[in-house]
Amino acid sequence: MAAYRSALVVIGAGGMGLAIARRLGPGQRVVLADYSQKALDAAAASLRDHGHEVEPRLVDVSSYESVTELAKFATAAGQLNTVVNTAGISPHMGTAKRVYEIDLLGTANVIDAFIDVMAPGSSLITISSLAGHMPGLAMTPDLELHLATAPRDKLLSHPDIDLEGSSWLAYGIAKRGNIVRVQTGALAGKKNGVRVNSVSPGVIATAMTRHELQTDKGAEIRAIIESAAIPRAGTADDIANVVAFLASPDACFIDGTDILVDGGGLAGQRFNAAVEKS
Structure with missing residues (x-):
């Protein structure tokens, strides 16, 4: 495969990844x-229909070996300027163990595998x-x-991480883990000038969310x-807009942080009752 001017890696071929x-x-x-x-083939076909040059690859983010193979392939595709990890499952899609493996360990695997092979001035973004x-x-x-801070092979070994417990609690802990993991990832990226950040979507109108609305958590x-x-x-494009900003030179002084893109959902959860009383 001939080297190209630049390469974009998007992990996760769902609604957000495609956008x-x-x-x-x-x-x-x-x-x-x-x-x-199946998801990969459909997303790649859609991108090609819009004129994009696409190299589809299977990956299991819960496996460091699989992610490192993807990183090797991507570096052969061109200079890695942007890597975006959208891979994840929601609580209804698996056990607590599987949520931790994909949503938490998967993020650590992506950061560790890609940070040393990306170009100076590049941007690694994960979706929390x-x-x-x-x-x-x-x-x-x-x-x-x-x-x-835990090494990836020890990341799931902590008394408060119950691999047999609630998948909903696992999801919240895993996503908090993403937010703090990019902070240490940013420090690791300092040596070769790679910025590492995360984006935290609120309720986004994807197929995954539509399925969640039919579960017992739909009312919440x-x-x-x-x-x-x-x-x-929100829409997948709302998230893509922020990711594009973080990947651009306009965000050159943003590193090790999380951008909450939730339409004020957190504000409503924390203070709506107090504001209504006042």
């Missing part, structure tokens, strides 16, 4: 990766969630430090939307 690839893809070779061959900011999340200082999700400052679900 991000469309937004950032022009002029670059797009390396699109996913665990599902409003759930990592939610009030009442069971998060001790010791657990947060562990999530931020609707309540987040209704109490938000902007009372609507």
Whole structure:
């Protein structure tokens, strides 16, 4: 495969990943990766129909070996200027163990595998969630430090990480882990000038969210939307807009941080009742 001027890696071929690839893809070779061959084929076909050059690859983000193979392939595709990790599952899609493996360990694997092979001045962005900011999340200082700093092979070994417990609690802890993991990732990226950040979407109108609305948590999700400052679900393009900003030179002084893109959902959850009383 001949080297190209620049390459964009998007991990996760769902709604957000596809929107991000469309937004950032022009002029670059797009390396699109996913665990599902069916999802990968459909997203790659859609991108090609819009004129993008796409290199689809299967990947399992819970496996460091799989992610490192993807990183090797991507570096052969061209200069890696942007890597975006959107891979993740929601609580209804798997056990607590699987949520931790994909949503938490997967992020650590992507950061560790890509940070040393990206170009100076490049941007690595991972998708976290409003759930990592939610009030009442069971998060001790010791657990947060562990999530931020533990070696990836020890990341799931902590007394407060119950692999057999609630997948909903696992999701919140995993997403909080993403937020703090990019902070230490930014420090690791300092040596070769790679910026590492995360984006935390609120309720986004994807197929995954539509499925969640049919579960026993549907009423809670609707309540987040209704109490938000902007009372609507977001779109994948809303997230792609922020990712594009973080990948651009305009964000050259933003590193090790999380941008919450939730339409004021967190504000509503924290203070809506107090504001209504005043």
